[in-house]
Amino acid sequence: MKWFKRILIAIFSLTLLGVGTIVAAYFYVLPELPDVNSLKTVKLQTPLRIYSQDGLLISQFGEKRRIPVEYEDVPQQLINAVLDTEDARFFEHQGIDPIGIIRAAVILVTTGKKSQGASTITQQVARGFFLSREKTYIRKTKEIFLALKIEKALSKEEILTLYLNRSFLGNRAYGVGAAAQVYYGKDLAQLSLPEMAMIAGLPQAPSAANPIRNSNRAMTRRNWVLGRMLEKRNITETQYQEAINAPITAKYHGAEIDLYAPYVSEMARDYMVNKYGEEDAYTNGYNVYTTISSDLQLKAQSALRDNVFAYDQRHGYRGAISTLWTDTPLATSDIIENLKTTSAVQGIMPAAVMSVSEQQATLLNTKGEEVVIQWNGLKWARKFINDRRQGKPPKTAADILTVGEKVWIRDNGEFWQLSQIPQVSSATVSLEPSDGAIRTLVGGFSFSQSQYNRVTQAKRQLGSNIKPFIYAAALEKDYTLATLINNAPINKPDTRQGTAWRPKNSPDIYGGPTRLRIGLAQSINVMSVRTMRHIGLDNTIDTLVDFGFDPADLPRNESVALGSPSVTPLQVATAFNVFTNGGYLVEPYYISKVTDSYDNVIEKASPALACTSDVNEVDDATNKTTNSIDDPFAAMANEFVSSQQAPVETENSLDNTLASAETSSNNSDTGIAACGDENARYAPRIISEQTAFLITEALKSVIWGGGNWSKGTGWNGTAWRASRLIKRRDIAGKTGTTNESRDTWFSGFNPTLTSTFWVGFDDHSRKLGRTSWVADGPENQISGAEAGAKTAGPGWNDFMNQALTGTEEVASIPPKGIISARIDLASGKLTRKTDYTTSFEYFIEGTEPTEYATEEVIEDDLFIENPADDLFQ
Numbered sequence: 001m002k003w004f005k006r007i008l009i010a011i012f013s014l015t016l017l018g019v020g021t022i023v024a025a026y027f028y029v030l031p032e033l034p035d036v037n038s039l040k041t042v043k044l045q046t047p048l049r050i051y052s053q054d055g056l057l058i059s060q061f062g063e064k065r066r067i068p069v070e071y072e073d074v075p076q077q078l079i080n081a082v083l084d085t086e087d088a089r090f091f092e093h094q095g096i097d098p099i100g101i102i103r104a105a106v107i108l109v110t111t112g113k114k115s116q117g118a119s120t121i122t123q124q125v126a127r128g129f130f131l132s133r134e135k136t137y138i139r140k141t142k143e144i145f146l147a148l149k150i151e152k153a154l155s156k157e158e159i160l161t162l163y164l165n166r167s168f169l170g171n172r173a174y175g176v177g178a179a180a181q182v183y184y185g186k187d188l189a190q191l192s193l194p195e196m197a198m199i200a201g202l203p204q205a206p207s208a209a210n211p212i213r214n215s216n217r218a219m220t221r222r223n224w225v226l227g228r229m230l231e232k233r234n235i236t237e238t239q240y241q242e243a244i245n246a247p248i249t250a251k252y253h254g255a256e257i258d259l260y261a262p263y264v265s266e267m268a269r270d271y272m273v274n275k276y277g278e279e280d281a282y283t284n285g286y287n288v289y290t291t292i293s294s295d296l297q298l299k300a301q302s303a304l305r306d307n308v309f310a311y312d313q314r315h316g317y318r319g320a321i322s323t324l325w326t327d328t329p330l331a332t333s334d335i336i337e338n339l340k341t342t343s344a345v346q347g348i349m350p351a352a353v354m355s356v357s358e359q360q361a362t363l364l365n366t367k368g369e370e371v372v373i374q375w376n377g378l379k380w381a382r383k384f385i386n387d388r389r390q391g392k393p394p395k396t397a398a399d400i401l402t403v404g405e406k407v408w409i410r411d412n413g414e415f416w417q418l419s420q421i422p423q424v425s426s427a428t429v430s431l432e433p434s435d436g437a438i439r440t441l442v443g444g445f446s447f448s449q450s451q452y453n454r455v456t457q458a459k460r461q462l463g464s465n466i467k468p469f470i471y472a473a474a475l476e477k478d479y480t481l482a483t484l485i486n487n488a489p490i491n492k493p494d495t496r497q498g499t500a501w502r503p504k505n506s507p508d509i510y511g512g513p514t515r516l517r518i519g520l521a522q523s524i525n526v527m528s529v530r531t532m533r534h535i536g537l538d539n540t541i542d543t544l545v546d547f548g549f550d551p552a553d554l555p556r557n558e559s560v561a562l563g564s565p566s567v568t569p570l571q572v573a574t575a576f577n578v579f580t581n582g583g584y585l586v587e588p589y590y591i592s593k594v595t596d597s598y599d600n601v602i603e604k605a606s607p608a609l610a611c612t613s614d615v616n617e618v619d620d621a622t623n624k625t626t627n628s629i630d631d632p633f634a635a636m637a638n639e640f641v642s643s644q645q646a647p648v649e650t651e652n653s654l655d656n657t658l659a660s661a662e663t664s665s666n667n668s669d670t671g672i673a674a675c676g677d678e679n680a681r682y683a684p685r686i687i688s689e690q691t692a693f694l695i696t697e698a699l700k701s702v703i704w705g706g707g708n709w710s711k712g713t714g715w716n717g718t719a720w721r722a723s724r725l726i727k728r729r730d731i732a733g734k735t736g737t738t739n740e741s742r743d744t745w746f747s748g749f750n751p752t753l754t755s756t757f758w759v760g761f762d763d764h765s766r767k768l769g770r771t772s773w774v775a776d777g778p779e780n781q782i783s784g785a786e787a788g789a790k791t792a793g794p795g796w797n798d799f800m801n802q803a804l805t806g807t808e809e810v811a812s813i814p815p816k817g818i819i820s821a822r823i824d825l826a827s828g829k830l831t832r833k834t835d836y837t838t839s840f841e842y843f844i845e846g847t848e849p850t851e852y853a854t855e856e857v858i859e860d861d862l863f864i865e866n867p868a869d870d871l872f873q
Contacts, residue, residue: 044068044165045174046285046597048272050265052294053439053592056258059265062282065255067177068597071161075188078176080234081200082164085225087121088232091156095122095147121163122147124203128166169199170206171252183211185253193239194246197225211250219248259294261301263443263453267590285597290590291437291605296430296753299802300440304426304757305346307795308445309412311759312422314771314782316384316391320405324352329404332368339366339406346446348419353405356397361418363409371409377417379776387769393776425762427454428795429573429588430755430803435607436577436586438570439753440799452762455569459553460760463563463788464523464718465572465736465745466544468579468695470561471520473543474531475691475844481698482828482841482849484513485527503529503562506737515828517841521701521717523735525562532561546686547575548585563736572747573756579699579732580749582815583692584610584683608683689815690844697812697842699732699748708836713825718789719746722797730810731800735788741768744791751810753803757796819845824853 047062083090089097097120119127126146150159165175173182179199180188191199198211201221211218223244230240268288272281324330324338335352342350351363351371359375381400383391394400400418401407410419422445430440443453452458471479488510490502505525519527532540540560545551553565574588586608594603702717703726718735733748742764747756760768768786782790814820820840824831830852831838 043284043597045283047283048269048281048286048288050268050288050290052259052261052290052292052297053437054294055289056294057256058259058261058290058292059257059269060255061269063172064174064283065172065178065182066165066174066285067181068165068175068285069161069177069188071157071164073188074161074164074176075191075196077193077234078188078191078196078200079160080232081196081225081229082160083121084228084232084234085200086124086203088228090121090160093120095149095151096120096144119143120147122150122159125159125162125166126150129162167203168206169202170210171212181256182253183250185256192246193235194222194226194243195249197229197243198222198248198250201225211248212252215248215250218250259292259297261292261297261441262447262451263455264290264292264297264441264590266447266451267441267453267456271591272594286602287595287597287599288591289593289595291432291439291592292441292590293439296803297440297442300428300430300442300755300799303795303799303802304428304442305445306798307757307759307792308422308424308426309419310782310794311424311768311786311791312420313380314390315387315769317381317400317418318384318420320353320402320407321350322406323402323404324406325404332364335364336366336368339364342406343448345421345449348408348410348421350406351409353401353403353407356401356403359397361397361401363407365409371416373409373416373418377412377415381418382774387767390772393774421449423761424759424768425450425454425458426757426759426792426795427458427569428755428757428799429455429569430753430799431573431577431586431588433577433580433749433751433754434586434610436574436588437592437607438588438590440755441590450762454758454762457568458758458762459566459568460743460758460764461563461566461738462572463736463738463743463745464525464528465734465747465788466560466563466565467520467523467528468699468734469544469547469575470528470532470535470540471516471698472579472687472691472695473535473540474516475694476543476687477535477539478847479516479531479534480828480841480843480847480849481515481517481694482823482843483516484828485516485519485530487511487514487519487524487527490526490529501557501559503558515825517698517701518706518715520695520698520734521705522715523702523718529558529561532558546585547578548587549575563738569756569758572745572758573754576734576747576749576756577754578686579692579695580751580754581610581692582689583685583687585686586610586683606681608681610683611680688817688844690817693815693818694842694844696732699734700729702734703731703748704729706839707825711836713836719748719793721789721793722748722800725797726801726804728804728809730812731804733796735793737787737789741770741786741791742766744768744786744788746788746792746796748796748800750800750804752807753800755796755800755803757792757799759792759795814842817845818842819848821848823849827853829853 044066045062045064046066046068047060047064049060050058052058087097089099123143123146126143154162165177167176168174169176169179169182171182173179176199177188179202180186180191180195183199184191184195186195198218198221201209201218201224205221208214209218209221211222226235226240226243229235230237235243268290269281272286272288275281276284276286321342324335330338339350339352344350349365351365353361354364354370355362359378361373361378363371363373365371375397378397378400379394382393385391408419408421409416411417425444426442427444428440428442429438431437432439441455443455443457444450474483475481487505489504503525510526514524514527516527516531518524519531535543537556537558537560541551541554541556544554544560544565548571549565549567550571553567554560555564557564570588574585578585589605589607591603592605593601595601703719703722705714705716705720705723707714719733722731722733728750730750731748732750733746736745736747737743743758743760745756745758747754749755768791770785771783773783774781782794784790820842822831822834822838823829823841824833825837825839828841829849832852
């Protein structure tokens with residue numbers, strides 16, 4: 001009895017000592033214990049994601065891959081696998097597992113090693129959010145008390161959700177959602193049992209048991225997890241046997257990008273970092289929804305690439321990358337190893353020439369596969385001499401290739417062909433006419449080669465793309481589409497540039513008095529200069545500023561009439577959009593909204609709209625644009641129809657001008673609101689709706705020409721090629737070529753979309769050159785001097801043809817204040833005739849001719865410089 005009392009006293013004393021120790025430990029660490037209630041509003045480090053208008057993922061940024069999931073979205077088998085592995089009594093204990101603690105203590109006493117942490121999932125959450133991973137008694141004490149507090153603050157499901165989303169699982173994957181994507185490219189619901197077991201086994205050894213780096217150890221760990229699931233009766237014996245015999249299928253999967261649009265994603269990334277700081281931008285789980293249409297973006301990218309390839313190929317083959325061997329062939333393995341050192345670019349991949357026959361060649365690619373290129377894929381490769389000269393067309397494959405060469409090849413969608421990395425650059429951007437939303441943006445041929453965004457950063461000379469704005473100013477003053485302007489040499493020079501500047505037509509041909517419509521459609525240089533002289537240089541500059549061009553980019557001399565200003569493609573598209581939407585300057589934007597990780601909208605676009613409501617007629621000074629997103633880019637039937645037109649080249653070039661490149665930024669408005677909404681903002685009107693309509697009609701003639709071909713009076717506009725491909729009458733556009741073809745443009749639209757294409761070299765001193773005709777070349781081959789119609793135009797044609805396919809043609813309806821009158825085509829005056837020498841023309845009411853044409857012939861000498869001869873009314 002004495003011994004029994006002593007034992008009881010000892011037990012009681014030890015109990016008191018233990019309780020006292022626990023209480024003392026609690027009060028000791030209490031000041032250092034964080035508030036676990038913060039877990040209720042914890043922000044998981046989630047990457048920045050960029051989306052298209054239709055919700056496709058364009059890109060994500062951030063070191064940690066994390067896809068937060070809700071508890072109810074996690075498959076039960078995955079929950080079972082995690083609990084059976086990490087904490088089988090999770091739903092039974094209150095934060096700590098006494099049995100586990102005793103087991104760890106026994107191991108510590110018997111071995112002297114801390115090999116068992118005895119940590120529950122709740123303790124692991126406590127450690128993961130608040131503590132370090134060092135194995136010390138004080139850390140363990142804090143962990144225990146934090147676990148108890150967490151259990152009181154959160155439900156079991158909430159705790160487990162935090163664990164499943166927080167755990168590091170290797171390869172930058174944090175949480176089971178990210179792991180499923182990284183290792184298997186799947187959503188959680190798509191995982192198989194072996195795959196769930198693999199992920200469940202990763203938290204304790206994400207590197208050592210990584211299935212990509214150490215498949216043997218990973219399989220051992222996976223099978224152990226499956227064994228635990230069988231032991232806990234969460235799977236059957238049959239399921240167990242099937243799962244342990246399943247092979248390791250894990251491999252690295254990058255972010256599941258739905259739409260590759262790197263120039264757009266980089267713009268959005270840069271905006272978010274500048275506004276929120278790098279750390280918050282990359283970890284707060286922001287979602288940026290752009291205005292980009294995934295369907296149109298893919299078409300724009302394809303059109304740009306194909307157009308660049310076409311230019312590059314017609315200028316000739318620049319030769320092999322290198323020579324791998326000459327006499328003694330390399331081993332296949334050595335060839336493949338060498339090929340892998342060269343990265344593919346936009347589908348262009350390296351290959352080694354293994355054999356060459358009469359008109360085909362066999363090559364080896366990086367996968368060790370043999371690729372046979374037939375003559376169709378080789379015959380384009382006449383030798384490149386310089387940008388203006390090409391060698392003779394090859395007759396055999398040996399004229400092009402030599403065994404042992406390392407070359408570029410690509411699959412063009414129809415067959416394999418010899419290729420090369422293009423040196424020419426290009427850019428394109430498309431806008432929504434009503435509010436300036438950017439629907440497509442391609443800043444270059446290859447983002448991997450150059451991150452320089454030519455749409456927003458490259459200032460290039462505008463060339464003849466500027467002429468619609470010059471003529472718009474003239475129509476606003478007193479000109480009409482029927483006004484006769486003297487198409488004769490200009491003998492009075494402009495000396496503002498320090499030299500005698502005398503612009504010429506290209507080609508150097510002059511036709512005397514010519515109607516304004518034809519002058520714009522055929523891009524006649526001297527008519528544009530005379531028009532600018534009529535409205536005045538200052539008024540011209542003011543008009544261009546109204547269209548959104550930076551006054552600092554506008555030279556104060558007459559060269560401005562032919563496009564000497566250097567501007568960005570985005571500025572050009574914005575200016576052309578004024579004609580599309582009826583006269584309003586809507587500033588471009590590309591971000592529609594930004595949400596946080598909980599899908600709460602934190603920023604939303606609010607653009608100024610083009611709307612035909614009277615509310616639009618607001619004073620420009622009181623309608624300055626403001627933006628909830630501080631974006632870096634704030635800111636009658638027609639009888640002029642030609643049929644079976646002959647290909648007449650009339651594109652003009654710009655003489656004696658300078659080119660420069662600078663980085664530019666604009667201010668932009670963002671968002672969408674309905675017309676008539678009291679809360680909506682409306683864009684300023686810069687030209688009348690009637691002027692916008694008339695310029696649009698003239699720009700249609702750029703594509704469709706006019707006259708009567710059967711009577712010998714038909715004529716082409718500079719963009720006649722577009723009419724061959726896009727067989728619809730609601731398209732309008734303008735070509736542009738600068739001096740010596742350093743920059744080429746095509747800008748155009750239909751009522752639903754405005755688009756600009758630019759092609760040139762990043763090196764401003766390099767000319768686009770010319771190409772010679774090939775006897776057995778493609779039917780639609782392009783030759784001669786490069787120009788807007790032939791270099792940039794085909795890209796625009798291809799894109800718009802794809803973009804508008806399946807859409808309804810929009811009828812041209814003259815706005816109020818527009819009338820039509822039949823005129824004599826030679827004089828522009830009224831006529832009572834109805835034959836091929838006449839046609840209907842549109843006029844702003846009150847500006848139509850009042851005189852009728854006679855048979856008198858103007859006998860003035862058109863080649864004598866006289867201001868009175870510049871205009872024939």
